[in-house]
Amino acid sequence: MTEYDAVTLWLLILVAGVGTFAIKLSFVQLFGWLDEVSPVVAGVLRFVPAAVLAALVVDSVVTLSASPSLHLAFDPAELLAASVAAVVAWRTESVPLTLAVGMVVLWSVTALA
Amino acid sequence: MPADGRSDFRDGARAVAPFLLGVAPFGLVVGVTAVNVGVTPLQAVGMSLLLFTGAAQLALIELVGRGAPFAVAAATALVVNLRYLMYSASLAPYFRRFSLPTKWLGAYGMTDHAYALSVVEFRETAPDERSRAWYYFGAATPVWVVWMSTTVAGALLGKTVPSELSLEFAVPLMFMALLFPAVEDRPTATAAVVAGGTAVVAAVLPFNLGLVTAATLGIAAGVATEVRAGSFPKDDREGRTSDDATGGEATESRAGPRESGTGDSAGGGDQ
Numbered sequence: 001m002t003e004y005d006a007v008t009l010w011l012l013i014l015v016a017g018v019g020t021f022a023i024k025l026s027f028v029q030l031f032g033w034l035d036e037v038s039p040v041v042a043g044v045l046r047f048v049p050a051a052v053l054a055a056l057v058v059d060s061v062v063t064l065s066a067s068p069s070l071h072l073a074f075d076p077a078e079l080l081a082a083s084v085a086a087v088v089a090w091r092t093e094s095v096p097l098t099l100a101v102g103m104v105v106l107w108s109v110t111a112l113a
Numbered sequence: 114m115p116a117d118g119r120s121d122f123r124d125g126a127r128a129v130a131p132f133l134l135g136v137a138p139f140g141l142v143v144g145v146t147a148v149n150v151g152v153t154p155l156q157a158v159g160m161s162l163l164l165f166t167g168a169a170q171l172a173l174i175e176l177v178g179r180g181a182p183f184a185v186a187a188a189t190a191l192v193v194n195l196r197y198l199m200y201s202a203s204l205a206p207y208f209r210r211f212s213l214p215t216k217w218l219g220a221y222g223m224t225d226h227a228y229a230l231s232v233v234e235f236r237e238t239a240p241d242e243r244s245r246a247w248y249y250f251g252a253a254t255p256v257w258v259v260w261m262s263t264t265v266a267g268a269l270l271g272k273t274v275p276s277e278l279s280l281e282f283a284v285p286l287m288f289m290a291l292l293f294p295a296v297e298d299r300p301t302a303t304a305a306v307v308a309g310g311t312a313v314v315a316a317v318l319p320f321n322l323g324l325v326t327a328a329t330l331g332i333a334a335g336v337a338t339e340v341r342a343g344s345f346p347k348d349d350r351e352g353r354t355s356d357d358a359t360g361g362e363a364t365e366s367r368a369g370p371r372e373s374g375t376g377d378s379a380g381g382g383d384q
Contacts, residue, residue: 015336017160020165026201026202042199042202044346046335047331048195050302051332053168053292055194056172060329098289099184099287099292103278103280107279
């Protein structure tokens with residue numbers, strides 16, 4: 001549950017929203033001044049989706065935990081469902097199918113356990 | 114405004130239709146999970162309205178749910194959205210003749226789908242046979258409508274979805290489905306593996322800095338792989354053009370943006 005109060009959360013939404021809009025508008029607005037992303041910047045940006053998405057996936061399934069002692073924290077049912085879904089995502093690249101298979105595996109394993 | 118603008122809008126909408134199947138469950142999950150981490154339905158909808166970007170909204174919801182500090186939550190959402198810099202740069206030449214409000218509205222409505230469809234279409238057509246603005250908004254509008262309505266539906270359903278369903282697990286699944294198309298070659302695979310591996314360890318970092326740290330190290334690893342192979346920086350757009358077109362067509366498609374610039378009558382006529 002969030003510890004954010006309503007005003008702070010609205011402010012966060014506003015900041016993230018304005019920032020996102022600025023990123024989207026950037027080159028569209030500045031065309032003429034700034035025609036091209038420099039090749040170096042483009043070369044770096046091309047890694048953003050792969051890196052960010054991988055971090056988001058792994059971070060919500062398996063994490064290192066320091067308490068009580070250093071150990072890997074994960075839910076076996078989730079790990080199994082995520083692994084099966086990974087194969088589906090890899091083979092089909094389909095959002096609905098990945099979602100459906102992953103959830104059904106998770107529910108089945110939880111029901112059987 | 115040409116009379117056939119409506120048909121360009123319709124063609125854009127038709128092209129984006131299959132993608133809506135993926136947008137709808139995504140929007141539902143965003144609405145439901147937002148409400149379940151304690152965001153009010155109104156704020157969940159406000160988030161969709163102001164951010165209008167799936168992955169960043171999910172990341173923001175995740176961090177808000179964990180009580181991450183303000184700056185970390187905002188920074189993570191913006192890092193997730195950095196790819197829009199590429200889209201913006203790539204669409205800019207086609208948008209140059211748009212009026213200011215149209216440019217702003219176009220930027221606001223920018224999505225992976227509208228971008229990908231439009232860029233391909235604009236490379237293959239001249240401005241006088243395909244209205245840039247109408248086609249683009251034709252592709253962007255249905256995504257916005259579906260995104261907003263499914264977020265609203267999800268936010269309203271939110272609390273009534275039983276917690277035994279573990280619907281929050283849909284979030285990593287969603288990211289996973291987006292991850293594999295993003296892994297295009299060995300360097301991007303390296304970036305993904307390093308970011309994922311680091312994410313496990315970086316989870317112990319304070320202030321929920323783990324995500325940003327892992328993503329940054331992943332990007333650095335991808336760049337390092339290319340630098341070592343002597344292939345950095347790789348021009349993504351050139352690569353894609355030569356993949357699906359012959360040399361002659363590739364030259365033509367690169368000329369596309371310039372054409373749309375000089376084709377004032379058609380480009381400007383859109384407004």
